[in-house]
Amino acid sequence: HAAMLMNAALYGDQNYTNQTTCPDPEAWDWLSTYQPAYILFIAVLGIVLNVFVLLVFCLHKKPCTVAEIYLSNLAVADLVLVSCLPFWAVNIYNDFNWPFGLFLCKVVNLGVKMNAYCSIYSLVLVSIDRYVALVHTMSHGRMRRPKYAKLGCLLVWGFGLLLGAPVLIFRTVEYIPDYDVYACYLKYPNLKVELFWDVMLIMLSFVIPISIISYCTIKIIQALKNQAMERFNAEKTEKKATTLVLAVLLAFLVCWVPFHIVTMLDVLARGLNLEGCSLIDFLELSNQFFSYLAFFNSVLNPILYVLVGKNFRKKVQEVLKQFLVMKTAMSESTRSSTLKTSSQIYEGLTGNINESQLFM
Template sequence: MMLITAWNQNITNGTGCLDSDAWEWLYSWQPVYIAFITVLGIVFNVFVLIVFCLHKKACTVAEIYLSNLAAADLVLMCCLPFWAVNISNGFDWPFGLFLCKVINLGIKMNAYCSIYFLVLVGMDRYVALVHTMSHGRMRRPKYAKLGCLLVWGFGLLLCVPTLIFRKVKHFPEYDVHACFLDYPKHVPYLQIFFDVILVIFSFIVPISIISFCTVKIIQALKMQAMERFNAEKTEQKATTLVLAVLLAFLICWVPFHVVATVDMMVRAVGLVGCHLEDVLDICNQMFTYLAFFNSVLNPILYVIVGKNFRKKALELFKQWNIKRVTTFESTRSNQSSTLKTLV
């Protein structure tokens, strides 16, 4: 992610473009914002996972994908507090090399896995509405679970540069131990190579698939409405929720990926200039936190838009309430029997 883009560029290329007074306001509110979305994100995503995992009915294919998306969001939320502490310390990383790699791994995994879980969600809705008869047999929970496992593995594969090149290094001139990506200087184009790979597989490919599926889904819904075709209510409800989640993801994440791509291209062609660097750094910071907010927004959409999710949540609460009442009555009955025996 771009949490310390400005810091990394300053310490690695020795430039002093950024005015510390101008950036002080930005760094001062970041820990507060991170703390706010972390609390909301953990509570909301844990709630989503509880509803999906503990409900007596098995999850549908779409719910399997959405529950894994909630798990990826929860991983991000658990990693962000470490970065809040890092920013509060003036980017002096206090947690050591192991957590430097692990925390950044968790943040990256969220970015990569989230977008591919949405690819699976979009493809599932596409098959459900456009190719219902021909490929319906592929929409089975066991295939959905296998797809999620492959996504987690692919996300980990994309994080290899993070695991290899994340370092904690002391910079005496700043008196900090910074956690940053330290590519070897003797391979000048290695960073550009990895950046290009990540842009292709974490942005261009998945966004293209999501866009194609979304357009086809909307066309299918319009066609059904024109023909007055009455599809299953469950499919319609699931599709509405999926479209809302896809739209929220595009709004929150596309600006970040676009700016990251532009930043990579600027560095690749060797364009320099304080004004350009400041603009990219500010955009990186703002759009990174917009992307993080998506992990809080998804559970809210499940409740507002997802009628099936609300139904499951209410059924789960009723199920727990019945168990609580039954346990209470059983305890009272046992206590009453014990008293009668003693008398």
């Protein structure tokens, strides 16, 4: 029953309690055995790498560019996701008995959902920024200001919270007699409400943003091809930033598009009331596999910053130099203070000896 409970927990399947024969329980024994370790691996690695990225952006002496503001916002979204994953690892290891209460049931799953929404809309913003930087350089340069980028990031988080409303409203912790567990899952009042929210979220969190990203990406690639090789340093910097952005976009598409496609197929199957163990097995197995492929994107992004981002590697080197200079300065200050203190103690002792000799 692990697959059905996971599917209900993640996607709000209303009919899982009636599916007693499929999928085959023996085919899903690996779920509670291997997935917790995999989830914890992603969580630990993701937390370390995304905190590292944010520290580099925050500690660097120069202010972040517009593209870096969007990428740091993406790192925050990834950090939120990987920080929520350990709760799910415990939940799976505990045979889907949710031990953390209703509040964390809502908050943890809201964090997971908001990662998907905020990530894709952060990429929408960064795609538009690259589009403006390379395609409309002169006419829209004023739009590319850090204050507008920060405002855009705030709007993304607000919109992500709005799209996460079903999680706050319909997430619940209830006892499931068929499986003898207290499960944290989406419980919609009926199938019509469930399908309405699912279709709306698919449109707002996938179809519309992917269309914008695809259009901007095509225009960006065309602009890069049409540009001559002899350019100013500023435009070379823009190209370096664009290369990193395109790599991040590609990684996002590879990790998240399969998940959204399977989600759409799942909604279509429920809407048309399609049945059959083969179909259920396929959808639930695909949901499992592509969900954790999508989560791996939160680990992959920081790795791409280092491997592809030349400007980011330069920032890392400069931050390390700042740290070494500060450490050297502190070491010299401590050494100077120690020598001064030792000198004062020596002079005090010498003075005491001379005074005692006068009275002997």
